[in-house]
Amino acid sequence: MPQIPNRHPTLWIRSSKSGSLEGRTIVLAVTGSIAAVRTVELARELIRRGADVYAVMSEAASWIINPMALHYATGNEVVTAISGKVEHVEFFGKEGRADLLLVAPATANTVGKMATGIDDTPVTTFATTAIGAGKPVMVVPAMHEDMYRHPAVADNLEKLRSWGIAIVGPRMEEGIAKISSNEEIVLETERMLKGHSLRGKKILITSGSTAEAVDPIRILTNRASGKTGAELALEAYRRGAEVTIVHRNRLGMGGIREIFAESAGQMTDAVLEELSEGYDVLISAAAIGDYTLEAAGTKIKSGGSPVISLTPTRKLITEARKAFPEIRIIGFKAETGIDREELFHRALQTLANSGLDMIVANDVSQGGMGTDENSVYLIRPDRKEHGNIRGPKSLIAGALMDEIAMMLSAGDKIK
Structure with missing residues (x-):
């Protein structure tokens, strides 16, 4: 009979969300803050991305959360005292096997001791x-x-920062410097351990739908959810880029800069102003409205048949390419009810006419708009074959960032 590996049942969730931390060993150091109750789920979120997680606790932390809970959460014995195994050296000596010490939560007491070598x-x-x-x-x-x-x-x-130690958060709410969300902690962990392929690059992303005011209450918009743009921003940040996203949603990740823009005109103005600060890539993923109108100053009364006069909006990509000819621009092409050959034909036309470096094309009548998954083609002018990426939008974001990293790397070599 084949032997069953000796593996804790909690590890059955390993890499269930992604492999972004595959092969990494993280020591989760827990101190005596009430936020320690959050660490069970934090440990499991790290494992869901492939990490091996071990926990070490102060005595004060064990008053708040039982070490058994973290044993369950990590699948490994918890260090509550330094023993003859010299665990601190095993994990963090010169030949130690850990990749990161994650002190979460960190109390004022522990921060002070770390800064003074106690x-x-x-x-x-x-x-x-x-x-x-x-x-x-x-x-x-x-x-x-x-x-x-x-x-x-x-x-x-500040002393810890000067030593190259990453400080994440806190969130200031209800008179408390609260621990950052698990999502943000995991994202910063991914960036620290995996953020290499786009390090030093600046990426600007437009995302979601725009909205044109009809009157002070009503708007003219479309069905785009902004999920793709959000995944692109997260993936670029994971890989080490400096990321700014322009949209009318809210991402809420401290390391990613957000600019609010509601209308097509506001988005175009915001992008052009931001690009003047120097960027390597513009990803125009937003579904920017094609038409705008003169908004009424007061609410249009219900009933009747009001007449609305629409006028074309400015073309963001056209203006960006004209103003910044050297920047890499990736566009999106959404069509409905056409076959693949026609989709390629229209996408290649847009790619050429707009001076794009790459275009992401799909038929949204088959799904994708507002959903968590999509099927798209990544089309570049220097390739005859156009790869199809099908699956979660996080997977599509990863594939697109692979292409961007290769594109920028090739450009750097030419320079």
């Missing part, structure tokens, strides 16, 4: 070893706002 808890002993060995460390503060505002705490956090 190691009187298992967590601070791990921290002293990791910092001394030059291993990656990330700190996620969580405390009352008055504590966070203390000059010494601010100085300690």
Whole structure:
């Protein structure tokens, strides 16, 4: 009979969301903040992306969450005291096997000890070893706002930053410097451990639908959800890029800069102004309205048959290409009810006429608009074959970023 691997049942979820942290070992260091209750799900989110996760806890943390909970969450024994195994050296000595020490939540007390080299808890002993060995460390503060505002705490956090330690958050709500969301912590972890292919690059993304005011209440818009644009922004950030997204939604990830733009005109103006700051790539993923109108100053009364006069909107890509001829531009082409050959024909026409470096084409009558999945073709002028990417929009974002990384790498070599 084949032997069944000795694997904790909680690890059955490994890589169920992605393989972005595959092969990485993360030590989750938990201190005595009430936010420690969040670490069970945080550990599992890291595992769902392929990471091996181990936990180390201070005594104060064990008053809030039982070590058994983190044993369950990680599938590994929890370090609550340094033993003859010298666990801090095993993981973070010069030949240690861990890739990242993630201190989440980090109390003011622990931040102060890390900044002054005090190691009187298992967590601070791990921290002293990791910092001394030059291993990656990330700190996620969580405390009352008055504590966070203390000059010494601010100085300690700044000292950690000066050593190359990443500080994530906090979120200021209800008088508390709350721990960042698990989604943001995971994203920053991915960026730290995997953010290489687009490091040093600046990427501007337009996303979602635009809306033209009919009157102070009503708008003229379309069905685009912005899910693709959001996934593109997240994936570019994971890979190390400096990312700005222009849209009328809200992403809420601290490292990604967001610019609000509602109408097509506002989006075009925002993009042109932003591009003047110097970008490597513009990804025009927004479904920008083709028509605008003169909005009524007051609400149009219900009933009757009001007449609305539409006029064409400005073409963002045309203006961007004219103003910034050197920038790489990726466009999107959505069609309905046509066969693949006609889709390619129209996409190639747009690609040539607009001076695009790549275009993403699909037939939205087959799905994709407002859904979590899509089927698209990535079309470049220098290729005869056009690859079809089918699946979650996160998968499509990854494939597009692969293409962009290759494109920029080739350009850098030419320079």
